[in-house]
Amino acid sequence: MEDLIKSYYNENKIKLHKLFENIEILINGRICHSSIILLKILCDLEKIENYLEIGVHNGGSMSLLLTNNNSKNLFGIDLFEDMYNIDKHMNSEKYNKYQYFKRDNLSIDKTTNNLNHIKENFHNMSSISLIQGNSYYNETEEKFKNTCNFELDLLFIDGDHTLDGVQNDFERYNKYVKKNGYIIFDDYHHEIIKNYCDTLLTNNDNFEIITKFQSYNSNAIDLLVKKLA
Numbered sequence: 001m002e003d004l005i006k007s008y009y010n011e012n013k014i015k016l017h018k019l020f021e022n023i024e025i026l027i028n029g030r031i032c033h034s035s036i037i038l039l040k041i042l043c044d045l046e047k048i049e050n051y052l053e054i055g056v057h058n059g060g061s062m063s064l065l066l067t068n069n070n071s072k073n074l075f076g077i078d079l080f081e082d083m084y085n086i087d088k089h090m091n092s093e094k095y096n097k098y099q100y101f102k103r104d105n106l107s108i109d110k111t112t113n114n115l116n117h118i119k120e121n122f123h124n125m126s127s128i129s130l131i132q133g134n135s136y137y138n139e140t141e142e143k144f145k146n147t148c149n150f151e152l153d154l155l156f157i158d159g160d161h162t163l164d165g166v167q168n169d170f171e172r173y174n175k176y177v178k179k180n181g182y183i184i185f186d187d188y189h190h191e192i193i194k195n196y197c198d199t200l201l202t203n204n205d206n207f208e209i210i211t212k213f214q215s216y217n218s219n220a221i222d223l224l225v226k227k228l229a
Contacts, residue, residue: 002211005224008041013216016040023063026121027114029104031060033220038184038213039156042224043068048153051075052144052176054135054169055158055186057106059114066115066124075148076130077140077159080108090136094160108132135159135169144173151178158186166196177227188212188223197223205229 009016016037024031042048043065049072053062056076065071082088084102089095108130115128129147133140155177159169166185174183185197201207210224 001226004045005038005041005211005213008045009037009213009215017215017217019067020064023060023067023118026117027058027060027063028110029058029060029106029114031058033218034215035213035218035220035222036061036064036186037215038211038222038224039154040064040067041213042154042182042184043070046153046182048182049073050148050150050152051154051156052077052148052152052173053156053158054078054173055160056080056111056130057101057158058104059111059118061156061158061186062115062128063118066118066126067122069124071124071126073148073150074126074128075144076111076128077133077135077144078106078108078111078130079134080106080111080130080132082132082134088134090134097160097162135172136165141172144176148176151181152176153178153181155181155183156186157183161187161190161193163192163196166193170200174227179227179229181227182210183207183225183227185223185225187220189214189219189221197225201225 020034047070052075054077056078083098086095131143157169206229208226214221
């Protein structure tokens with residue numbers, strides 16, 4: 001599978017990056033890096049119908065799934081504008097960390113508009129459900145469980161980039177991924193995320209590392225894992 005992904009990327013590099021640049025133009029707000037092109041590649045190679053993303057931001061990552069007609073049900077969990085409210089965080093340390101995103105002026109309405117614009121542009125019929133909440137909280141997971149009644153083909157983890165953050169998001173939500181489904185850890189190049197993933201996946205028969213993907217013009221790395229059990 002790793003060789004197939006690399007081959008597909010090399011053969012379609014120009015087209016994939018033009019698509020990414022087009023999405024950057026179409027949405028209101030920034031996209032963090034182009035290594036998320038892995039999402040598009042995986043959706044082209046596999047049938048990814050049901051998808052959950054933790055950390056939706058402006059909708060750039062999810063937009064890539066809307067360029068593929070296989071997708072059916074897309075779910076996203078994010079604080080959106082609530083990340084600027086200290087009462088929505090576990091503690092002041094978490095709140096302070098998230099204020100980096102004030103520059104993005106995030107809101108669920110803005111992201112919804114972005115995704116609907118991409119849907120219209122690519123004539124995509126997927127259902128999109130955005131859940132505004134803190135992924136640490138049970139109530140947020142309950143909202144997801146009450147909204148999604150089928151197993152996930154792909155989980156994309158791009159939430160709190162701390163040890164307890166990535167651990168929480170993985171441990172809470174990987175159970176909803178079907179056997180032989182996929183998980184992507186975004187920003188694997190971050191030391192904390194890399195160390196967590198390397199420890200988690202060493203001698204772990206339940207998961208298989210597929211590839212560590214990096215686009216040609218980004219320092220970011222996304223880790224693709226297959227769930228075996």
